[in-house]
Amino acid sequence: MENFYFVNPTKIIFGHDAEMRVGSELKPYKKVLLHYGGGSIKKQGLYDRVVKSLQEAGVEWVELGGVKPNPVFSLVEEGVRLCSQHNVEMILAVGGGSVIDSAKAIALGACYEGNSWDFFENKAKPQSALPVGVILTIAAAGSESSDSTVITKEEGLLKRFVSHSMLFPKFAILNPELTYTLPSYQIACGIADISAHIMERYFTHSKSVDISDRLCEAALKTLITYGPRAIANPTDYEARAEILWTGTIAHNGLLGAGRIEDWGSHMVEHEISGIYDVAHGAGLAVVFPAWMKYVYQEDMQRFVQFAVRVWGVDYAFGESERIALEGIERLERFYQQIGMPVSLQELNIPEDRLDEMAEKATRNGPVGNFKKLSQADVMNILKLAK
Amino acid sequence: MENFYFVNPTKIIFGHDAEMRVGSELKPYKKVLLHYGGGSIKKQGLYDRVVKSLQEAGVEWVELGGVKPNPVFSLVEEGVRLCSQHNVEMILAVGGGSVIDSAKAIALGACYEGNSWDFFENKAKPQSALPVGVILTIAAAGSESSDSTVITKEEGLLKRFVSHSMLFPKFAILNPELTYTLPSYQIACGIADISAHIMERYFTHSKSVDISDRLCEAALKTLITYGPRAIANPTDYEARAEILWTGTIAHNGLLGAGRIEDWGSHMVEHEISGIYDVAHGAGLAVVFPAWMKYVYQEDMQRFVQFAVRVWGVDYAFGESERIALEGIERLERFYQQIGMPVSLQELNIPEDRLDEMAEKATRNGPVGNFKKLSQADVMNILKLAK
Numbered sequence: 001m002e003n004f005y006f007v008n009p010t011k012i013i014f015g016h017d018a019e020m021r022v023g024s025e026l027k028p029y030k031k032v033l034l035h036y037g038g039g040s041i042k043k044q045g046l047y048d049r050v051v052k053s054l055q056e057a058g059v060e061w062v063e064l065g066g067v068k069p070n071p072v073f074s075l076v077e078e079g080v081r082l083c084s085q086h087n088v089e090m091i092l093a094v095g096g097g098s099v100i101d102s103a104k105a106i107a108l109g110a111c112y113e114g115n116s117w118d119f120f121e122n123k124a125k126p127q128s129a130l131p132v133g134v135i136l137t138i139a140a141a142g143s144e145s146s147d148s149t150v151i152t153k154e155e156g157l158l159k160r161f162v163s164h165s166m167l168f169p170k171f172a173i174l175n176p177e178l179t180y181t182l183p184s185y186q187i188a189c190g191i192a193d194i195s196a197h198i199m200e201r202y203f204t205h206s207k208s209v210d211i212s213d214r215l216c217e218a219a220l221k222t223l224i225t226y227g228p229r230a231i232a233n234p235t236d237y238e239a240r241a242e243i244l245w246t247g248t249i250a251h252n253g254l255l256g257a258g259r260i261e262d263w264g265s266h267m268v269e270h271e272i273s274g275i276y277d278v279a280h281g282a283g284l285a286v287v288f289p290a291w292m293k294y295v296y297q298e299d300m301q302r303f304v305q306f307a308v309r310v311w312g313v314d315y316a317f318g319e320s321e322r323i324a325l326e327g328i329e330r331l332e333r334f335y336q337q338i339g340m341p342v343s344l345q346e347l348n349i350p351e352d353r354l355d356e357m358a359e360k361a362t363r364n365g366p367v368g369n370f371k372k373l374s375q376a377d378v379m380n381i382l383k384l385a386k
Numbered sequence: 387m388e389n390f391y392f393v394n395p396t397k398i399i400f401g402h403d404a405e406m407r408v409g410s411e412l413k414p415y416k417k418v419l420l421h422y423g424g425g426s427i428k429k430q431g432l433y434d435r436v437v438k439s440l441q442e443a444g445v446e447w448v449e450l451g452g453v454k455p456n457p458v459f460s461l462v463e464e465g466v467r468l469c470s471q472h473n474v475e476m477i478l479a480v481g482g483g484s485v486i487d488s489a490k491a492i493a494l495g496a497c498y499e500g501n502s503w504d505f506f507e508n509k510a511k512p513q514s515a516l517p518v519g520v521i522l523t524i525a526a527a528g529s530e531s532s533d534s535t536v537i538t539k540e541e542g543l544l545k546r547f548v549s550h551s552m553l554f555p556k557f558a559i560l561n562p563e564l565t566y567t568l569p570s571y572q573i574a575c576g577i578a579d580i581s582a583h584i585m586e587r588y589f590t591h592s593k594s595v596d597i598s599d600r601l602c603e604a605a606l607k608t609l610i611t612y613g614p615r616a617i618a619n620p621t622d623y624e625a626r627a628e629i630l631w632t633g634t635i636a637h638n639g640l641l642g643a644g645r646i647e648d649w650g651s652h653m654v655e656h657e658i659s660g661i662y663d664v665a666h667g668a669g670l671a672v673v674f675p676a677w678m679k680y681v682y683q684e685d686m687q688r689f690v691q692f693a694v695r696v697w698g699v700d701y702a703f704g705e706s707e708r709i710a711l712e713g714i715e716r717l718e719r720f721y722q723q724i725g726m727p728v729s730l731q732e733l734n735i736p737e738d739r740l741d742e743m744a745e746k747a748t749r750n751g752p753v754g755n756f757k758k759l760s761q762a763d764v765m766n767i768l769k770l771a772k
Contacts, residue, residue: 001627003401008394014644015389208624210611211632214604222597238594241387245644246597254640258400258631 001208001258008252010145011171014245018175019049019135023057025171026133029090032061033083035103036094044181050094050135062086067095070273071102073117073153079106080116092133097141103132104149104167120151120160134172138179139244140190140281142197142251144172152274159274176240184231188338189281191227191243195220196284197250200266203370205299206259216255220310222246227338264368265291268378271357278347285340286347290385292328295371300324344385354382387594387644394638396531397557400631404561405435405521409443411557412519415476418447419469421489422480430567436480436521448472453481456659457488459503459539465492466502478519483527489518490535490553506537506546520558524565525630526576526667528583528637530558538660545660560634562626570617574724575667577613577629581606582670583636586652589756591685592645602641606696608632613724650754651677654764657743664733671726672733676771678714681757686710730771740768
């Protein structure tokens with residue numbers, strides 16, 4: 001087990017009607033920026049309930065909607081300007097990972113004199129940030145209790161991230177009912193994203209990490225059991241609850257404690273959804289199995305464990321490679337079962353920019369840890385994903 | 387899944403030499419109370435390393451040693467007086483659950499005008515507390531990142547607890563090497579205590595709690611695998627690390643999220659170790675299997691799941707009761723394997739005060755949730771434990 005720090009101060013408020021708590025959580029702040037995406041929170045009535053809770057608590061707010069999947073830096077800049085104009089003290093993100101990530105980036109920018117893209121290019125280290133609160137509407141990114149944000153800068157289609165302990169939200173409100181109105185494709189993308197967050201931690205060379213191995217396996221098995229059920233019946237509260245809470249646990253830092261994490265697949269996927277209009281989860285469903293096929297020989301036994309413990313593949317002495325490959329195949333079949341693509345072709349991504357993606361993914365050197373991926377390795381993985 | 391709040395702000399610093407970080411963690415405080423137990427931290431050199439780290443960081447301290455297993459209120463009162471005399475701003479607990487619980491009780495008392503036993507009798511609610519930091523020396527109580535403290539008042543041998551979010555330690559330093567010098571009996575008691583913390587959460591009537599079921603099972607399986615190894619070889623860093631981190635996870639609140647927890651066995655055990663000189667973990671190893679035999683018919687399928695998923699008992703249709711009982715027997719055998727008693731007789735506890743214990747355990751009404759235990763029920767469990 002590697003030495004580690006672990007802390008996660010985000011308060012989780014989970015369950016029926018949890019969003020009605022938001023006013024009392026925000027009471028300490030004079031002015032809040034209410035940040036959200038498109039019109040869905042208005043259509044489903046969530047916007048009205050949030051506004052009512054804020055009004056009852058006497059909390060004032062300004063609004064900024066319009067966050068889109070793969071949130072962009074120009075909207076972050078607009079948010080930063082709004083915060084400064086209105087002396088905003090806290091940002092409330094109502095939505096999924098894109099809204100939360102956008103809110104976190106605004107929170108950083110609002111406390112910084114320079115151009116806040118500096119943080120995404122490692123030219124500046126965060127010194128302070130506004131607090132962020134969350135009402136979550138989709139199980140996916142885990143940003144509701146993570147310390148990171150991913151933003152795309154439109155010029156050059158650069159998708160970059162910042163991690164810092166100041167970016168843990170103060171609170172995250174999780175009501176499974178708020179996910180009922182999502183299209184099933186988005187639910188499936190969320191499940192793929194959650195599974196990837198777990199597997200980026202699972203595939204490690206760190207030895208003697210059995211407790212976190214087993215926690216990872218617990219989370220994956222819950223996804224496998226409840227994912228299809230959550231998609232089949234949008235108002236299955238219990239299935240949605242299992243997925244929602246698993247999504248938070250998958251990315252709150254616990255599953256990586258004591259392990260060297262990988263994140264190669266994420267780095268590769270970021271270049272796909274940085275260029276093409278692809279949901280991050282769908283991109284991961286394509287990249288991860290390809291990555292696995294490319295790297296499994298780095299530690300066959302870990303892939304055997306994955307197959308046996310997560311997928312229930314029967315263990316047989318001397319059959320390691322077959323079992324390892326069977327685990328990867330089961331994962332692919334699971335993605336297909338929930339309606340995810342498992343090839344670039346299914347995403348309508350042509351071959352002409354694979355080189356560019358491989359080059360951008362490795363611009364700062366090799367990515368990933370399970371296998372350090374060079375530009376050529378990334379190219380090979382993208383070809384396996386065709 | 388039940389509605390829930392979950393938060394745990396304790397920062398974990400885990401690994402080799404982690405205790406050398408203590409000075410820098412304590413730098414913000416002008417005066418610290420260094421609280422510990424007997425001489426073991428001096429014998430193993432830990433005391434000297436801590437003192438060196440404090441000195442290097444320029445942190446001043448006063449000391450209070452002498453905490454014993456089942457920590458007593460009179461020492462808490464002494465700590466409170468010391469805090470007031472020396473304007474102590476922070477308490478550093480160096481030791482196991484008893485030292486940490488004592489530190490937490492002092493932290494409460496130091497911010498209270500009245501007699502701090504009031505908190506343990508629900509006569510007062512905590513309004514503030516000094517911050518507590520921890521250097522942990524045994525995997526057991528989970529107090530290093532829990533919000534509760536258990537103290538025994540000598541008059542009447544009353545063992546009582548307080549839970550409050552202010553009691554989460556600010557930081558907990560976990561170095562598996564610090565557990566090397568413990569006698570194997572104490573390691574085993576710790577493992578029994580950890581297993582009980584998991585099972586108090588596992589046995590619930592809350593439906594659709596699969597993610598936390600599986601997290602509980604992950605933690606139990608890690609204990610079962612690494613417990614005997616940790617006992618067999620005191621300097622097996624990896625086994626000690628697995629147990630140490632599992633002990634924290636078992637009691638940091640995560641495993642109970644969304645579930646109605648039980649805690650009946652703990653309430654019964656507190657009356658045993660409140661009267662007799664018995665380690666809490668050993669008492670639990672006696673009480674828990676007896677409790678299981680008494681209550682398993684309340685939800686046979688949960689005990690079947692316990693047997694199949696935790697102990698690998700082969701599932702067979704129509705064999706529920708046999709499988710449920712097999713799971714309980716395997717738990718008993720595990721306790722015996724690590725050197726724990728599984729009967730009151732092995733603890734040299736006579737029968738003459740069972741009535742008194744049953745009466746004290748239920749003084750405020752029935753205890754536990756999986757089955758609400760009346761005084762007669764507790765008596766029956768104690769008899770099953772003979």
